[in-house]
Amino acid sequence: MLAIERYVCAPAIGxxxxxxxxxxxxxxxxxxxxxxxxxxxAVASLPHTVRYVHPTTYIxxxxxxxxPYCGLIISGMAFRHKLTVTGARxxxxxxLRGDMLDLQHLFLNVADHSVQALTELQIAxxxxxxxxxxxxxxxxVGRALWVEGLVDASIYREWVLNVGRRDARARxxxxxxxxxxxxxxxxxxxxxxxxxxxxxxxxxxxxxxxSVHVNRTIKALVADGLIEHxxxxxxxxxxxxxxxxxxxxxxxxxxxxxxPYFDGPLSAVFSGRD
Amino acid sequence: MLAIERYVCAPAIGxxxxxxxxxxxxxxxxxxxxxxxxxxxAVASLPHTVRYVHPTTYIxxxxxxxxPYCGLIISGMAFRHKLTVTGARxxxxxxLRGDMLDLQHLFLNVADHSVQALTELQIAxxxxxxxxxxxxxxxxVGRALWVEGLVDASIYREWVLNVGRRDARARxxxxxxxxxxxxxxxxxxxxxxxxxxxxxxxxxxxxxxxSVHVNRTIKALVADGLIEHxxxxxxxxxxxxxxxxxxxxxxxxxxxxxxPYFDGPLSAVFSGRD
DNA sequence: CGGAACCTTGAGGACGGTCAAAACAGGTGG
DNA sequence: CCACCTGTTTTGACCGTCCTCAAGGTTCCG
Numbered sequence: 001m002l003a004i005e006r007y008v009c010a011p012a013i014g015x016x017x018x019x020x021x022x023x024x025x026x027x028x029x030x031x032x033x034x035x036x037x038x039x040x041x042a043v044a045s046l047p048h049t050v051r052y053v054h055p056t057t058y059i060x061x062x063x064x065x066x067x068p069y070c071g072l073i074i075s076g077m078a079f080r081h082k083l084t085v086t087g088a089r090x091x092x093x094x095x096l097r098g099d100m101l102d103l104q105h106l107f108l109n110v111a112d113h114s115v116q117a118l119t120e121l122q123i124a125x126x127x128x129x130x131x132x133x134x135x136x137x138x139x140x141v142g143r144a145l146w147v148e149g150l151v152d153a154s155i156y157r158e159w160v161l162n163v164g165r166r167d168a169r170a171r172x173x174x175x176x177x178x179x180x181x182x183x184x185x186x187x188x189x190x191x192x193x194x195x196x197x198x199x200x201x202x203x204x205x206x207x208x209x210x211s212v213h214v215n216r217t218i219k220a221l222v223a224d225g226l227i228e229h230x231x232x233x234x235x236x237x238x239x240x241x242x243x244x245x246x247x248x249x250x251x252x253x254x255x256x257x258x259x260p261y262f263d264g265p266l267s268a269v270f271s272g273r274d
Numbered sequence: 275m276l277a278i279e280r281y282v283c284a285p286a287i288g289x290x291x292x293x294x295x296x297x298x299x300x301x302x303x304x305x306x307x308x309x310x311x312x313x314x315x316a317v318a319s320l321p322h323t324v325r326y327v328h329p330t331t332y333i334x335x336x337x338x339x340x341x342p343y344c345g346l347i348i349s350g351m352a353f354r355h356k357l358t359v360t361g362a363r364x365x366x367x368x369x370l371r372g373d374m375l376d377l378q379h380l381f382l383n384v385a386d387h388s389v390q391a392l393t394e395l396q397i398a399x400x401x402x403x404x405x406x407x408x409x410x411x412x413x414x415v416g417r418a419l420w421v422e423g424l425v426d427a428s429i430y431r432e433w434v435l436n437v438g439r440r441d442a443r444a445r446x447x448x449x450x451x452x453x454x455x456x457x458x459x460x461x462x463x464x465x466x467x468x469x470x471x472x473x474x475x476x477x478x479x480x481x482x483x484x485s486v487h488v489n490r491t492i493k494a495l496v497a498d499g500l501i502e503h504x505x506x507x508x509x510x511x512x513x514x515x516x517x518x519x520x521x522x523x524x525x526x527x528x529x530x531x532x533x534p535y536f537d538g539p540l541s542a543v544f545s546g547r548d
Numbered sequence: 549c550g551g552a553a554c555c556t557t558g559a560g561g562a563c564g565g566t567c568a569a570a571a572c573a574g575g576t577g578g
Numbered sequence: 579c580c581a582c583c584t585g586t587t588t589t590g591a592c593c594g595t596c597c598t599c600a601a602g603g604t605t606c607c608g
Contacts, residue, residue: 033381062525063525080431082431082432082434082435084435084439084440084444084521085521086521088439088440089439090434090435090438090439092431092434092435093431104424104427104428105424106420106424107307107417107420107421107424108421108424108425108428108528108531109528109530109531110525110528110530112428112431112432112525112526112528113428113431113526132417135416135420136413136416136417137413139410139411142409142410142416143381143406143410146380146381146409146420146423147381147382149420149423149424149427150378150379150380150381150382150423151382152427153378153423153426153427153430154378154382154386154387156427156430156431156433156434157354157356157366157367157386157387157430158356158386159430159434160356160364160366160430160433160434160437161356161358161364161366163434163437163438163482164364164437164438164481164482165358165362165363165364165482166358166362167563167564168563168564170358199585199586199587200586200587200588201586207438208437208438208439209564209565210564210565210566211586211587212564212565212566212567212587212588212589213563213564213565215587215588215589216564216588216589219588231573247358247359247360251336251337251384251386252386252387254382254383254384254386256383256384257382257383441595441596442595442596473553473554473555474554474555475554483596483597484596484597484598485554485555486555486556486557486596486597486598486599487595487596487597489555489556489557490556490557490596493556505605
């Protein structure tokens with residue numbers, strides 16, 4: 001069992017931040033809006049706590065009041081989900097390094113969905129009140145956080161479309177494209193080959209399908225030479241093909257408001273080049 | 275043809291606002307956060323223009339840069355939608371009086387979806403920069419607008435679940451519940467009987483179904499005594515029944531952060547009473 | 549009165565679900 | 579190092595929900 005490490009961190013303003021857990025955060029926000037040095041320092045000095053959690057751990061639980069802190073992923077993956085009364089699960093979004101886990105409840109009184117760790121997760125729990133305060137009093141920071149939330153909402157809309165109007169093949173292709181592009185934008189991968197830490201059942205829960213049908217659909221995509229996969233790896237063999245199959249247009253990710261970490265093979269997607 | 279009326283309105287600060295088009299707006303925001311008199315005055319004096327548009331008119335068009343103004347519904351209904359390459363349409367949300375039509379793009383550079391008028395619509399186009407400014411510099415107003423956007427996002431999540439994990443009968447029941455409750459919250463209806471200005475095709479586009487199946491499903495709900503409908507009217511005959519069928523839990527509407535306009539037969543829903 | 553949406557109904561088919569079992573993988577403990 | 583356990587993937591057979599196509603009816607409006 002992994003030891004749960006927990007420590008409080010409040011670096012002095014002016015510190016070089018390259019080694020603090022909030023480095024990812026302030027870099028992300030700087031991409032979203034033009035932060036002054038002052039803003040960056042204020043972000044970096046937000047009171048926070050770092051912890052490590054295991055897969056399946058609940059970060060947010062539907063029906064509860066938001067916790068006094070707001071999680072930020074330092075490393076690992078997480079997902080949001082909701083349940084029907086009959087117990088069917090729908091994953092409504094995936095989250096990577098740099099994503100905030102509870103920004104969606106920053107000003108709400110009750111959690112309307114749950115958030116769970118998909119992999120081992122390193123989280124920076126940022127003090128909620130301090131975050132609210134900085135969001136409302138520092139215009140540039142507020143704007144950056146606001147963009148963050150708006151992009152999340154845009155992704156939900158795309159998922160409504162994905163689940164509502166695309167067939168199984170397109171749904172799977174679409175979600176694979178989204179994961180690949182977002183992973184590259186987050187600097188996690190630099191090629192078409194990436195590790196997908198989701199079971200086929202989770203993939204089904206994210207696309208409104210059953211695990212059985214996900215399995216058959218993936219096999220069909222492999223058979224058609226669009227992707228390759230072994231174990232927990234996925235390789236996109238034919239990027240244009242999978243993009244076409246999945247009706248994937250990255251517009252909804254608003255990558256123009258994010259600077260990609262580096263120029264990889266998928267970088268054409270960012271700029272809309274074809 | 276209805277004349278397009280357009281006039282600029284910038285009332286003097288301190289005016290009684292009960293007659294301006296932004297009255298709906300400032301009342302709504304006051305429900306979302308505690309605004310000072312100053313805030314209310316600032317909201318009421320936002321530069322804006324009122325216009326009337328016909329059904330099917332586009333308010334926002336996917337792929338375009340956001341307009342220099344941001345629409346607010348004074349009366350009527352509108353919907354957001356996205357299309358697949360094959361031309362299939364998915365409606366991703368519905369909007370009523372008091373809802374903002376382009377808050378979702380307030381800080382984004384490109385529209386990722388379209389917004390269209392469902393009925394005759396009276397809109398207040400609020401100056402975008404002024405709105406951005408007030409959102410970032412007046413904490414209480416910023417908070418109120420933020421809540422507004424977060425509730426929209428919560429509704430998207432519920433729709434992903436609705437379309438992804440519920441069968442046709444539950445999907446239709448669910449959307450009828452949502453419309454009824456939101457209409458009551460917006461003070462548009464005061465009973466279980468309300469006017470539904472959507473065609474069955476639009477209802478299908480909102481639930482990921484075909485119009486044919488929507489038709490059969492509605493007939494089944496009528497046959498089972500859950501609802502009644504004639505022409506464009508819908509009556510909920512058995513509120514608890516339809517709520518159960520639709521797996522409807524109003525938590526996701528965050529009505530605790532909205533004061534209902536009045537106490538109607540559906541008011542039990544607001545307070546969570548059963 | 550005529551046309552255009554919209555609603556309604558039927559017949560047939562397909563996509564994806566359900567159920568069940570077997571194969572496989574990875575981790576644990578003996 | 580092997581046996582075992584649990585969770586995951588894979589496969590097959592069957593079935594049902596919802597889609598497709600198509601035609602007839604209704605309502606509303608010019």
